[in-house]
Amino acid sequence: MATTADLLVDAFGRVREAVQEAVADLGPDELAARPGDGANSIAWLVWHLTRVQDDHLADVAGTGQVWTAQGWYERFGLPFPPEATGYGHTGDQVAAVREVTADLLTGYHDAVCDTTVRYVAALADADLDRIVDEAWTPPVTLGVRLVSVIDDDLQHAGQAAYVRGLLRAG
Numbered sequence: 201m202a203t204t205a206d207l208l209v210d211a212f213g214r215v216r217e218a219v220q221e222a223v224a225d226l227g228p229d230e231l232a233a234r235p236g237d238g239a240n241s242i243a244w245l246v247w248h249l250t251r252v253q254d255d256h257l258a259d260v261a262g263t264g265q266v267w268t269a270q271g272w273y274e275r276f277g278l279p280f281p282p283e284a285t286g287y288g289h290t291g292d293q294v295a296a297v298r299e300v301t302a303d304l305l306t307g308y309h310d311a312v313c314d315t316t317v318r319y320v321a322a323l324a325d326a327d328l329d330r331i332v333d334e335a336w337t338p339p340v341t342l343g344v345r346l347v348s349v350i351d352d353d354l355q356h357a358g359q360a361a362y363v364r365g366l367l368r369a370g
Contacts, residue, residue, distance in 0.1 A: 208320040211350045216313045218357035219246055222364055223302040232298040235366050237291060242360045244297040246305045248286030249356035254312045255285050256349050260332045260342055261319045272308045276300060
């Protein structure tokens with residue numbers, strides 16, 4: 201019988217698979233391509249979904265972010281402060297996520313996913329009721345936060361897959 205932790209591990213594994221498929225065999229120019237001036241690129245979408253997962257999981261786990269702790273911030277060399285996750289980015293900021301490779305994107309995502317999986321695999325069902333954010337009404341529990349991250353990740357990974365399809369069709 202599967203546990204809740206098993207389901208969470210599976211869900212984050214599906215995000216990893218979607219990310220890998222979205223960036224596979226694409227070069228930096230394709231990853232940075234935007235289907236329109238206000239649209240997001242595959243590179244930005246994957247960077248953003250990974251940053252949000254890293255930020256949110258580090259917060260609930262009480263750990264440092266992989267982004268800074270493992271040197272990904274320096275490797276990416278983006279013109280943003282280390283705490284940036286892409287939330288609220290303008291078109292110009294989206295366009296600044298260039299010159300990144302599929303290996304860089306998947307390397308960072310894999311590192312975040314590995315950290316995430318280690319964390320969620322150790323959770324008991326009772327842990328999911330812990331309040332992690334009182335800024336909302338009702339307050340956000342750990343379980344709700346994890347489902348929110350999975351939902352956000354899969355939406356952005358799907359958007360990246362869509363952009364990939366547009367690039368390959370055009």
